Amino acid sequence: MTVLEVHDLSVAYGVIEALKGISFAVEEGEIVSLIGANGAGKSTTLRTISGLLRAKGGRVAYKGKEIGKLPPYKIVELGVTQVPEGRRVFTRMSVLENLEMGAYTCRERGGVKAGLKRVFARFPRLAERKNQLAGTLSGGEQQMLAMGRALMSRPEILLLDEPSMGLAPLLVKEVFSIIKEINADGTTILLVEQNAHMALSISGRAYVLQTGEIILSGSASELMQHPEVKKAYLGD
């Protein structure tokens, strides 16, 4: 089943066109990457899917339902949750409160508790630091918190914006192996990355975005061998 379908999406900031009619789809259970350089429109794509930006044209559908006009909180309620670029944890709130915010849409009794249990099982470090202010965490821990926080809403599809940003190589590896685990547990993933090498290594399929247009797409293994991708994004 197609979880997320973006069709001919265009977004503009004033007169500057950030996305010029891009189309892509994410099937259930996949990890799909959107790779591209700084300013290619990757974050714009995710922000539009999440409802923070309004499209100028085209449509975004979640499980066949148009979501392009919905406010962000409705989109989260449906099951589309984003881990924003730069982690954006609430630095003046405790780790626990951050996670509770992630579960804001949760209405069932005991749902928050169950969510905390799941997240703490995956990120034991967060359990150790649950009463600490999120601003005092290291960059890696903040990334864990941002992902844990997003998982609290039990998303069907997780949108990750540059999870490797500003992290040491060893931590990047850890973050990506966690993304794989999250996917293995049944969450579909749309990943946006500048670090094309890491992104392609865990993705099934990928799209290459350049100045607001998708210039290439295919399976991750194909793209890794593609001369243009190698030259421009893999540094070979």
Place this chain on the structure above:
Amino acid sequence: MLIQQIINGLTLGATYALIALGYTMVYGIIQLINFAHGDIFMIGAFIGVAAASIFFHNFFLILIAAMLACTVLGVTIERVAYRPLRRANRLNALISTIGVSIFLETFMTVFKGPQPIGFPHVLNNATYRLGHTEFSSIQIIILLVSILLMVGLQGIVRYTKTGKAMRAASEDYDTASLMGININRVISFTFAIGSALAAAGGVLVGIYFNSVDPYMGVMVGLKAFVAAVLGGIGNIPGAMLGGMILGLAEVFGVAAGFSSYKDAIAFTLLIVILLVRPTGLLGRPLQRKV
């Protein structure tokens, strides 16, 4: 004598603090200075007067009636006059707050006349003596009610789901909405609480000075705004601290013989704080978002 002045200062400061909280909470979330906030305080006082004739002079019922009515008023004003401008330039919404302020003042002038009216007798004003210190029961009630409301507010902001959402939204608006927080509802809630506190301040001040008029919110509102900036705008404990400091500064200024400069004290403080510590006493240094 000193204790006497401190009590007077804290009484005045507590009312500034109640009003300052509304400025600071709204600013914290939508970076808007709501210049109509002082007028909500004024409307609260008028509703207190009106309620006094209905509720047989029961102080607490009057207080609650004024708070509830202003909650509705505050939420409605946000809905009608500020929300449609949310995505426009910030200046537009600011001008809208000034428009609402003028509207409320003019409306009440037409409706009730410009002359101050007295507040019906609802509290017995006993005076207590402790050595050389004199304080009235009204002062004690103002202090107690204000402190209770502020403790209640802290409880809401710290421990309730909506209170936490308020803090999240004030730290990072976009990310809060990515959590599934309905930001519009949080903003309405913020206006509701801020307006209720201002209404309480209006009733207390109305009773304390036994005077209610359509322009009573102008100077008090400006001073409460100064208190919010003094404490660090956007910071809730800062607004409480700023209110108290401002109240004490005014009372001590008057005691020191500067009574004709009473209103200037607040604005001198504002200038000094903006020069020395522009983010306020408890405000965080400006951060650049990357």
